[in-house]
Amino acid sequence: MRVAIIGAGVIGLSTALCIHEQYHSLVPSLEMEVYADRYTPHTTSDGAAGLWQPYVSDHGNLQETLWNKETFDYLLGHLGSPAVKEMGLFLISGYNLFTQPVPDPSWKNIVLGFRNLTPKELELFPGYSYGWFNTALMLECRSYLPWLTNRLTQRGVKFFHKKVESFQEVSGGGVDVVINCTGMRAGELQPDPELQPGRGQIIKVLAPWVKHFIITHDIKSGVYNSPYVIPGSEFTVLGGIYQHGNWNEENSAQDHKTIWENCCRLLPALQKAKIVQEWSGLRPARPRVRLERETIRQGHFQAEVIHNYGHGGFGITIHWGCAMAAARLFGSILQEKKLASPPQPRL
Amino acid sequence: MAAPKVAVVGAGVVGLSTALCVAETCPSCSVTVLSDQFSPNTTSDVAAGMLIPHTYPGTPIHVQKQWFKETFTYLFAISNSAEASEAGIHLVSGWQVFKNTPKEELPFWSDIVLGFRPMSKAELQKFPHHQFGQAFTTLKCDCPPYLLWLEKRLKAIGVQMYTRKVADLWELNSEYNVVVNCAGIGAHQLVGDEKLFPVRGQVLKVHAPWVKNFIRDGDGLTYIYPGIHSVTLGGTREKESWSLSPDPGTTKDIFDRCCSLEPSLRGAQDIKVKVGLRPSRQCVRLQREVLSQGGVKLPVVHNYGHGAGGFSVHRGTAKEAAHLVGECIAALQGSSSRAKL
Numbered sequence: 001m002r003v004a005i006i007g008a009g010v011i012g013l014s015t016a017l018c019i020h021e022q023y024h025s026l027v028p029s030l031e032m033e034v035y036a037d038r039y040t041p042h043t044t045s046d047g048a049a050g051l052w053q054p055y056v057s058d059h060g061n062l063q064e065t066l067w068n069k070e071t072f073d074y075l076l077g078h079l080g081s082p083a084v085k086e087m088g089l090f091l092i093s094g095y096n097l098f099t100q101p102v103p104d105p106s107w108k109n110i111v112l113g114f115r116n117l118t119p120k121e122l123e124l125f126p127g128y129s130y131g132w133f134n135t136a137l138m139l140e141c142r143s144y145l146p147w148l149t150n151r152l153t154q155r156g157v158k159f160f161h162k163k164v165e166s167f168q169e170v171s172g173g174g175v176d177v178v179i180n181c182t183g184m185r186a187g188e189l190q191p192d193p194e195l196q197p198g199r200g201q202i203i204k205v206l207a208p209w210v211k212h213f214i215i216t217h218d219i220k221s222g223v224y225n226s227p228y229v230i231p232g233s234e235f236t237v238l239g240g241i242y243q244h245g246n247w248n249e250e251n252s253a254q255d256h257k258t259i260w261e262n263c264c265r266l267l268p269a270l271q272k273a274k275i276v277q278e279w280s281g282l283r284p285a286r287p288r289v290r291l292e293r294e295t296i297r298q299g300h301f302q303a304e305v306i307h308n309y310g311h312g313g314f315g316i317t318i319h320w321g322c323a324m325a326a327a328r329l330f331g332s333i334l335q336e337k338k339l340a341s342p343p344q345p346r347l
Numbered sequence: 348m349a350a351p352k353v354a355v356v357g358a359g360v361v362g363l364s365t366a367l368c369v370a371e372t373c374p375s376c377s378v379t380v381l382s383d384q385f386s387p388n389t390t391s392d393v394a395a396g397m398l399i400p401h402t403y404p405g406t407p408i409h410v411q412k413q414w415f416k417e418t419f420t421y422l423f424a425i426s427n428s429a430e431a432s433e434a435g436i437h438l439v440s441g442w443q444v445f446k447n448t449p450k451e452e453l454p455f456w457s458d459i460v461l462g463f464r465p466m467s468k469a470e471l472q473k474f475p476h477h478q479f480g481q482a483f484t485t486l487k488c489d490c491p492p493y494l495l496w497l498e499k500r501l502k503a504i505g506v507q508m509y510t511r512k513v514a515d516l517w518e519l520n521s522e523y524n525v526v527v528n529c530a531g532i533g534a535h536q537l538v539g540d541e542k543l544f545p546v547r548g549q550v551l552k553v554h555a556p557w558v559k560n561f562i563r564d565g566d567g568l569t570y571i572y573p574g575i576h577s578v579t580l581g582g583t584r585e586k587e588s589w590s591l592s593p594d595p596g597t598t599k600d601i602f603d604r605c606c607s608l609e610p611s612l613r614g615a616q617d618i619k620v621k622v623g624l625r626p627s628r629q630c631v632r633l634q635r636e637v638l639s640q641g642g643v644k645l646p647v648v649h650n651y652g653h654g655a656g657g658f659s660v661h662r663g664t665a666k667e668a669a670h671l672v673g674e675c676i677a678a679l680q681g682s683s684s685r686a687k688l
Contacts, residue, residue: 079473085614090557091473093440093484112470113482121461121484124427124438133462133484135440135470135560209437209489209575211559233557269431 001029001337003330004170006189007181007309008036008159010045010141010319013148015179015308018323019330020155027334034152035170037163040145044183045315047202047281049230049237050088050140051213052317055223056096058106061288065106067321072110074320075137088143090233093135094213095121097128102217104132111136125266128216136213139316140232164189167296171303177333178296178305179326184284186309192290195310198283199246200224200239201255203263205273207236214266216240224283224313227262235276238263242313244285251278286310291322293329304333350377351676354519356537357529357651358382358508359391360488360661363497365529365650368662368669370504373676379523380501383512383533386494390531393550393623394658395572395579396435396488397561398422399443400456401656405630408455414663416459421662422486432575435492439573440484441561442466444477444608449565452479460485474608477564487561488658489574513537517638520645525675527648527668532626534651540632543652545624547588549597551580551605553615562608567655569604571612577619580605580612584655586627593620628652633664635671646675 005016016034024030040046052075054068075089084090095117108114117131125131149159164170167189170178180186187195210231218226224242231237240262241255256278264270290310296303308326311318353376355366362380370378386392400415402408426436444466457463466480474480498508513519516538519526528534535543555578563570572579580601598620606612632652638645650668653660 080610082610082613084611085557088557090559090611092559113464113467115462115464118462133440138557207432208556209432209435211437211439211573231559268427268429271429272432 001027001177002031002033002175003177003179004175005032005034005179005181006036006164006170007183008034008039008145009043009181009183010145010315011183011308011311011322012036012179012181013145013152014319015181015323015326016157017148017151018320018327019179020152020157022327023330023334024155032157033175034157034159035162035164037161039159039161040149041142043141043145044281044284045141045145047200047279048141048316049202049232049239050138050144050316051092051230052137052139053215054105054107054314054317056102056105056217064289064318067318067325068107068314069110070321070324071318072137075139083147086143087147088138088140088233090138091135092138092213092231093133095125095215096132097125097214097216098130099128099218101130108134138232141316167303167305168298168301171296172301176304176337177330178303180305180307181309183309183311184282186284186290186307195284195286196245197247198224198285198312199241199243199248199280200283200313201241201251201259201278201280202237202239203256203259203275204235204237204277204279205270205275207231207270207273209269210236210267216266227259227266229263229267229270236273238270242283247282249280249282251280283313284310285312289318289322291325293333306330350375351525351679352376352523353378353525353527353672354523355380355527355529356382356513356516357531357533358385358494359389359529359531360490360494360657361531361650361653361664362529363494363501364661364665365527365668366501366506367497368665369527369672370501370506372669372673376676378506380506380508381511381513381519382508383510385508385510386491386498389494390623390626391494391657392490393548393621394490395550395570395574395581396490396493396658397572398460398486398488398659399563400659401654402455403628403630403654403656405628411660412455412459414660414667415456417663417666418660419459419486422488426486430496433492434496435489435575437487437489437575438484439487439561440482441563442470442474442480442482443563443565444471444474444480445565446477448479457481457483476607487572487574492575516647517640517645520643524679525646525648525672527650527672529650531651531653532624534626534632534649538649540652543626543628544587545589546627546654547583547585547590547622547624548581549583549593549601549620549622551598551601552577552619552621553580553612554617555612555615557611558609564608569608571605571609578615589624591622591624593622625654626652627654631660631664633667633671635675646679648672648675
């Protein structure tokens, strides 16, 4: 049984690992391959700061809230593991700031120690009159993606540096299941008008005195269009750009100015921070994540495709829950092909 | 008296902040700092500089609370300004965990730090050996940056600083009108204070930049304090030990205790070991004294004995010491004008 994963960002690699972990002992013939034209550190995931935090409003999407929770709990469980530093995983506390009271988010009981900000804390952030404090997790992809790659390599998964132009290209060669984790460019494999870029730009600085994340929100501007500061293990990420429909991956001087001025207003000490790098990326935005099976037929060929793309600005936040859901879909494919015995009922 | 001459002995956090307060409250004074050690070789440089107060058994709680509040307010303003990184002042959040629920669940400083509350069950799961905990946000003064920033502020307002070992306060009598004794553990020898005793602390400073939260065991012996460039792991509280040499067995013990609280520290790099002697006392000696020899008087203001709580109360005690210096000067000016009649 040959399985091909297209895409090597956080979604592709974690889905590959999740499926391999669950099924390689059940399916001795399982052969897994990863195809991607971009690998770490050049994926969209690599540009993300790595903070686990869903959007402020879940728009009633309970399925995604559940996947977010599964991811958080999974990562939290790894905090005590010896691999934690290699994974790029650590706890971090911080602030979400608003200009008016807002309802508590769907994830308030998922994170640790969620509470409202006190008046004295709000003094730190002039212009903001309401906010939250909580402890969440950071998962830095510049460490996590190599860690996933190592785990996969150890398991005999093969990697190919190649731009896949069609599902048929992969399935025609004898692959039974294709996992589509192509993120922003899923539309090139199969048109999807619901998938749109949410362009972001960030400035990476050296500011090791910053120990908290600070995310501001402006209901009028929309998500991520308000300044944020996220301290990583080496650099601090300054951001606050979300441009729907903008495909430009080049850095914009105007956006740089917006980010820098807004973040320095938020944290005056940042004026002394040294700028190390600037980066732009496209969040693969979609009204909801596309996580479903599809049977692609062309002539004699038939391939089972599992789509797992459209995670917008919360890919890291939701990745493991989606990987598990994709693995369940894979299990159902196996059952249909009668390649794996169904789970035996306990007597 | 034109331009009263004030000497401050000691250049740790207490000496430098006291000199600054004196210079600020008495612009006509000429202030000089004298010390045998300056940053990075003071006791303050070894400390993590966390604003978590130590309780002095001999000082009324309301006084300690006032000192802490003044210090916290002062540093809070700096942390919020463009100078924060240069001054080495930053906010840090974390947890104080207890193996057994403490008698006093609400320390006197709980309403001064930010967001103080008991830890949730979910938060406590990270600490399987601990039953109770408190979460809060406080400030950290990283040294050397904070001391260097104080030195810069002092130089900017004309305060001179000299490396000089003062063997006896009286030797300053001919050059200075008032002496402020901020000699820390040095006061044991300098003024022969038998009530002052060292509490030896050994710490490790390690590179572990992914540690963003502090963790402190309520027993005060094991703690993890993330600073700007390193994480301070502690520690020990060895009463009456004067040894400044790092002990390798202690190093291993501290590392193991901290890793048990935060397993990811096993990956820490670049481990440096430091030792400091906390200048401990039942209460901070913050008072005036007049030394006299053969009819000549030398007013002294003592400001030492801050033990484990130097950073937490430094600004509050510095201001009180500056006030006492003002009283000394007024008394001198009063007696000199009487002498003129």
